[in-house]
Amino acid sequence: MQKLWFLEEVDLYKILCPTKVKAFEKDHFKWYRKGDFIYFQNERAEKVFLVSRGRVKIVRYNEEGDEIVHAILQKGEIFGEMALMGASQRDDIAIAGSDQTALCAMNVDQMYQLMRDNQRFELTILKVIGLKLKKLERRLDQLFFKDAKTRLIELIHDFYESYGLVQEQQILIKHHCTQQDIADLIGTRRETVSTLLKEMKGADLLDYQNKQLTIFKPEYFGIRTT
């Protein structure tokens, strides 16, 4: 019973972005178009962002100059949170992933204030940070010594933790990613993602359409639903 925990337990969107308050909106909202940089590497890290609308890609470049996609975030998810942990500089790059991407930016000081005032909020933020780090670390490890299929299976597991909805006999995952996005996240080609998904569909492990997955065999993806 851990689906959408970050939205269910404490609605970040409500806490951070009370759209009813006009002044707040004017001060904190910012709009971006596809490809716009939200922040660069080595830029001063003084804000935490919440995705209010659209999508955001978090990327980094390795020594060879390859782009590594760390995360693709959607509404309700936060990023840039390392600023809260004392990071003075960004160590990654945030790019708007779609037109009409709206972000809510909070100064670190304001975040601390909110965290002091609302303990549930503080706990949620800490949980988000911990989980994101763990997932990222695991995924980067995988890139080296696991094959594409295993990486896809484990990404689906992560998708489940973030976006999964447990239904009677199956699990529904609305993951907002295209096959290209998935390929970027697991470091493979989109054709490979297509082939692998089709293969799993043929084995009755799952079904997929657009940006949605239906899992028929949760065990296969390491998902326990008891």
Place this chain on the structure above:
DNA sequence: GCATTAAAGACGC
């Protein structure tokens, strides 16, 4: 086992 290349169908604006 997977990347690369290519070609073509599906779908939304």
Place this chain on the structure above:
DNA sequence: GCGTCTTTAATGC
């Protein structure tokens, strides 16, 4: 119609 997304197949490492 045009760009984006997906599928499928051939070829090579």
